[in-house]
Amino acid sequence: MSPRSLSPSGQRPFHGIRVLDLTHVLAGPFCAYQLALLGADVIKIEPPQMPDTARGRGPDDALNAAGLGINYLVQGSNKRSLALDLASEDGRAILLDLVDGADVLVENYRAGALDALGLGPQTLCARNPRLIHCSITGFARGHERETVNAYDNVIQAASGVMARTTGRSGEPVKSGASFIDYATGYAAAFAISAALFQRQASGRGQVIDCAMFDTALTLMAPEAAAALYEGPVQPRPKEAGLGTYETADGLLMLGAFNTRQNRRLWQALGRPDFAALDGWPALWGAAPAMREALVPIMHTRSAAEWEDWLHAIGIPAERVRTLDEAARLPHLHERGFFHTLDAALPGAAPVAVPLAPFTYAAAGPAIDRPPPRLGEHSAEILGEIGRAPAEVEALKARGVIA
Structure with a gap:
């Protein structure tokens, strides 16, 4: 089939790339969302009894109760949902089978959690040497802080961002935007993209550790470098302009x-x-x-x-x-920055979600399917790895999938 005969989604950069998304909250799901917008087949994998907490967060209580909170909707489009219990032996076997055909796995579990289940990067990459394994962490792996849990707000405090962002009375202030989460998601998506390109030449996958704390310091690169500088330093007044x-x-x-x-x-x-x-x-x-x-x-x-x-x-x-006011500036509508999702529940309003801060002349980021309900595609995905319908029903009855 020639490229011109492909569907618009088939012409996007990551068409044919399968991503296993074992993330929750914001930075990790946002990373996988970027790949999904550009055509990747992203399978969001969540525990049936403890789904992504973002599903229950947002201003509409009915959407939250349905697991379709706005915090989830803004980064869930173009994904398929598999509700899978990795604490069970059957659940781990299913994940390993999925890894065999995957290109990318991205996760943000606490340090050591997946290793304890026999699902750490060494195990997964040994099973599929072409796999690109990306961990999104708070403080990176391999040192005394690796087990410290982190969210955007505590990274803002720990990194010096808050100390440099002060209110009128001089007190440190947290930014109203979760920008470290989003920047980390972008950094991870960029690292994954580069690793996919690298794999074309090497034939082998990669293991990536993308840390929120490091991202915060990267966002303050001149200030961080100045903080470490031991040469002569002159105080600078606040610039008038x-x-x-x-x-x-x-x-x-x-x-x-x-x-x-x-x-x-x-x-x-x-x-x-x-x-x-x-x-x-x-x-x-x-x-x-x-x-x-x-x-x-x-x-x-x-x-x-x-x-x-x-x-x-x-x-x-x-x-x-x-x-x-900012979200209603006319140029955003003209540019197609927001994509309007149909109402997910009777009585709910449509939800306009940001698409991407860039456009392509052709086959660029787009939303083709709405964010899935928990386990919406479980049977479909298991069928793709050879599980018979009767087995799928048995797994569902045992709570391995939902």
């Missing part, structure tokens, strides 16, 4: 970062002395004076007026919006 300012009706974030933008800003504001500054030392030296000058100027217009005015002269600036 960067930061929030009170306007006539709300806050505006100004982003005049470089010397060219600084020049345009102050020329337009009628301050040739500040516009003439050239180079970082000069900008740092004048930062307090420029900030003092900007404070009363910014009070002369509304945030929206300043936004339009600054955009017109090429200065990055945005009024501080609520999430409700």
Whole structure:
């Protein structure tokens, strides 16, 4: 079959790649979701009696009770669901059979949990040498912190992110977004993608350890490097062109970062002395004076007026919006950023979920099927590895699958 005769989903980059998704909560499921959007056959494997906790989280209690909470819906599309008890011998045998035909396995179990079941990376990769095994961890494996459980909020605290994100009174503040979880998911998806490419040449799989703590420090790379730097260090004032300012009706974030933008800003504001500054030392030296000058100027217009005015002269600036406002900006609809899932329950509203922050000219990320209910595809998946219908029913009766 020629590539042009394939269906749109068949033309996506990961068509034909099978992923076993043994993850829960956010970072791991988000990683697998990225691969699913790009065409991979992702099988989400959850314990029948203890499914992904994200299924029960979200603003709609009826959806939560049905295991279709919005926290799950935003990263569950394009996956198939197998409810499988890995604590049982039959469940482990099924997973091993699935590993035989898999390309990728991604998991975020606590350190040692899968090894204790005989399902650690060494065992699985020995069974299928082409398997790419990715563990998503809090603090990475192989040291004294490997058994420490972690979520986004505690990683923000442990990594120094909160210490660098302070409120007006100076206290450390957790970001309102679970950005370390999402960044870790992206990092893991990138590592898996690179390993799949590497396998084309080597013919062998890979073992990946993607750590949330390391991701947090990577997101602060300049700051982390400066923290370790033992050479001469000069204190730097807060740059005038960067930061929030009170306007006539709300806050505006100004982003005049470089010397060219600084020049345009102050020329337009009628301050040739500040516009003439050239180079970082000069900008740092004048930062307090420029900030003092900007404070009363910014009070002369509304945030929206300043936004339009600054955009017109090429200065990055945005009024501080609520999430409700940001999610309704018209360009998101024009770009197709949100995909609307049909109502999952009678009486429930449709749910608009983010698709991807990038597009392809053709055969790019897309949603073809809604997030599955727990165990929705168990019989289908077991049939694909040769389990007869009678055996499937017997496994269900014993609680091995649901």
